Amino acid sequence: MPHLATAYAVVNSLITIGGHEALSSINRSTLYMFLQRMKQPSGGFRMHDGGEIDVRACYTAISVASILNILDDELVQNVENYILSCQTCEGGIGGEPNSEAHGGYTFCGLATMILINEVHRLDLSRLIDWLVFRQGRECGFQGRTNKLVDGCYSFWQGGSFALLRRVGSFIDEQLVRPDDVGRCSTSTVSDIPEQRGRSI
Structure with missing residues (x-):
């Protein structure tokens, strides 16, 4: 099951490893679609499909999007x-x-x-x-x-x-x-x- 906490950990691990191969392994468009799916009308995010909506989910989602330069107005709206x-x-x-x-x-x-x-x-x-x-x-x-x-x-x-x-x-x-x-x-x-x- 895709999960915001593990996405956060993996993205930060790949950034730490560095290099073209590590960074190019991140499928930004697929990850962005996952972040969009987790976004809630309240401005919060779910940790995973059917999961809890909380501030931790907001941080992991926004942090990952910021790191990968895919943060946009749609993700930020009402957060x-x-x-x-x-x-x-x-x-x-x-x-x-x-x-x-x-x-x-x-x-x-x-x-x-x-x-x-x-x-x-x-x-x-x-x-x-x-x-x-x-x-x-x-x-x-x-x-x-x-x-x-x-x-x-x-x-x-x-x-x-x-x-x-x-x-x-x-x-x-x-x-x-x-x-x-x-x-x-x-x-x-x-x-x-x-x-x-x-x-x-």
Whole structure:
């Protein structure tokens, strides 16, 4: 069964291998048709035929299309509204609308919004607050509020901070907008440590 997660893994593996033979083995037109088939009217994507619709599917689909230069308006249509509907009152992003904020889905939602140039529509100040408060006394990160820290969330939450370094100007704009007066957030882009090296 074709699946967006395995498509994401395979495309990234072939890109890592590099070379003409590896890259030419990707049938972009067939893959594009699969992405179109997974696209839903809500703006979300299904992971596979009959599968779940969630933010992870949005990220894998948009990321693959972006990497292969097949991302177009049809694939992007309404994706930002779907992801916005998944941002919770805490600031993190859940897997689907009305779900609990989660570290992996927050990374996927944030990365997708960056890839489609809609990250300014997220409440970035609250998102930063949610991420910061996921760090436990053990120095690791929890994936959800009131859960134990878990090693994998150092990747997901840490990856989100790396992404936020790329959108500092949007964060600063949100902090000075008049409609943000009264927000309890005190985060600024300068609070995020400088990210060295490459990021998505």
